[in-house]
Structure formats: C-alpha cells, structure tokens
Amino acid sequence: MAELYGLTDRFVAGAKVMNGAAQIDVFEPKRKWRGLAVRVSRTGLKTWCFFYTWQGKRVRLSLGQYPAVSVAEAHTRAIEARSYLESSPPVDPRVAMREKSENVVTVASLAETYLTMRARPKLRSANKIEWTLRKHVLPVIGKVPLADLHKRDVNRVIDPIVASGKKVAAARTFQITRAMFSWGVGRGDLDRNPMEKMPKPDDYTPRDRTLSEAEIKVFWDGISRACEIKSVANILKLCLVTAQRVGEVAGMARAELDLEAGTWKIPEARSKNKHAHEVPLSPLAVRLIREALADAGNSEFLFPGQRGLRISMSTVWDRVIDARAKLGLPHWTSHDLRRTAANSMQELGVLDSIIGHVLNHRSVTRATVTQKHYTPRIPHREMRQALELWSDRLNGIVGGRAVAEIVMLQGKVS
16 A cells, blocks of 8 residues: 655654555655655554566565654655666666665674774773673664764764663763774764763763671572572672672682682782782681582583683673562662672671771882882782681571671781
8 A cells, every 4th residue: 555645754644554564654745856765654653665677577665664764764764766777888776775785884784893902901991891882882872883873873872771770871881882983983883972072971980889687688598589590599609609790700710719719819910909819718608619619511601601710790790680670679789789798797896997908909009109109019918817706697697596796806017
C-alpha cells in the first residue's frame, strides 16, 4: 500500500498504519528525492527506504531507521543513492554505499583502535574503559562516522544516563569518551574533538556507603545464591575479607600466593597504583582461597574465565548488578565492601596509618618526604593483626554470634 505525502519531521513522527494494514510505504513526492520513502510497520517501527530499478528489477535499499536517521539525513542519503544511478556508467547504489560504509571510520572502529593501542597496554582502568564504551557509548553512536560526529551525538549518550539518576556513570562515561576523542585527534583520525567546551555532567558526591552488620550477614548468606557464577561470589567475599580492590582480587594467580605463610603478593603490574603490595591473609581468607583453588582446576588463575584467562571484569560487574537486585539490599558496589572492611577496622581501633597500608593507599603510607625516605618499613605484623581482628569480627557477624569486646589495636609504625 503506497501513499504520496511530503515527508517532514512532524509528519514522519506521527505516521501510523491505518485500516489494519501490516505496513505502509509513504513516499517523498519531490523529484530531487524521488524514490525515498519511509516504511511504517504496525508496531510503529519506521525505516527509511530508497526504491529504484536495477537491471529490470524493482529494488528496495534500506537507509536506516527513524529517528536515528533524521529526515534531513534521509534526504541526503537518497540524493547520494540517486547519484550512483545517474553516473556514467551507472552503479548499483547497494554496492556503492556498502563499499563506502566499509571504508568509513566510525566511532566503533576508533574505539577498537583506542582499546588496542592505548587503553589495554597503558591504562590501569582498561577493563572499566572497555566496559563503559561497550555498555553506554557504542550501542548509541557506534555506527556514526567520525566525519559526521557532533556534540548532539554525545548528548544522546550522556543525557539518558543522567536522566536515570546515575551521576557516577554519566561523569565517567563523559570523561572516558572525551579522552578517546582527544586521542583520536592526536592520531589524526579526527580533525577536532567534538566534546571541546562541552560541560561535564554535574559533579557527584563521593560515595561513603558501608554495609551495616545486618547487611553484611544478608550479603554473606545470600551472595552465592544471588550470583549465577560461583567464582564471582567468592571474589566479592574476598573483597570484604581482605579489603582489596575487586580487579586485583579477580586477577589473583597461584604464583602470587603463599598459603603456608599466609601471604598474597600483588605485583606492581597488577596493582592500581603500580606499587607491589603484600597482603596478610587471615584464616578466613585462606579458607576462601583454598575453595577457589579447588574450583579452578589446573588454571594459573584462581578465577578463570574463557580460554584459560582470568575472569573478565565485565562479567564480574554484570553479575554484581544481577546480585544487587536479588539480595534486596540498598544500592551497593564492590568498592563499598572494601570501604566496609576499612571502616570496621577503624571501629576496632586500628590506626589509620595501618589501614592505609592494608589498602595500599600511597597517599597515606608515603605521603610525606619523611614517610617516603625515613620510614620505609612496611608494618606487616600490624597489618596482619588488623586483618585477623576484622576477620574475627566478620566471623561473629555472619555466624550470628555476639561480637566479642573490641580490643583497641595500637601498634606503632616505626
């Protein structure tokens, strides 16, 4: 069923199927855009089409969906398709436009190059960058050619995240996307960064969420059932027990462990701040690690993923999102588990300087010239006491027993 109307944005937005038809093709009547139509389905899907005759057969070429492809852009694509037919010799628009699209550098192709050449080999946050790009950016503007990239395309990415109330995700997505485009300008893939002078989303309040003792028990008792992958549940438990970062826990390798001595050595290549870190392991941590070793089989990693490599952080984050919904606790993140451990150690009387060493916070442990050059000793004994004190309290919480009297730990860092 075909009808002839002038195609304007207002008209196309309101176009509907009438009289029970499965679909209608609404054509653009003006000669310079002849052949252009918008196909409207019963479900409301609107697809731009270009109709023409090639070698005696009627052909329909899809030009994209509305509103992702605007009326103006559809007109431009129709003119381009017609130009191939009127060239000498004539060229099939299907072939010409497919070859053109294959040679166009898009946001998606820039992202793959950025991940391969910049993020993965040089940035500690490479996993988070990749997850953010694939989650928020590429599904929206991945197919946009860099030559056509505009600020409004960036707004199509950021605005829905802001509207959903996820200020942290919006700010990080903005920063990651801007950095990628800046890198592309430096390489010559882009003539300019379309995000220049764009206002960053409102600053977010730093998180200070910690889990209460009641929430800790709910988390501990339910996380194995809430996670579809057992290893993710063990990773999260170890984050709470050891107070270490989720990425460092997820990448734990056999070679880093000495369970007889009760130590876990995180090499500088895997540490977020690029400083090697030795973590004393409490009996509870050792028990969880032995369980993970048994499940890991012959893998060099305690939490293997596909092809024998460590589990991907995107898998971990996706399972955390699923677990949050099932546990029914107020919003929490893997970093909140680390913060909960640190806060609990402070409540147990552990000195802030010792907690700083446990967390491998260089700003605390090597913040001054005196600390850096004249107090090089790492207080392993005090760190072990702190983590074992926290482990004892955690055992009491998850076991439903009254927590023993708090003993103030006043170890001195010499």
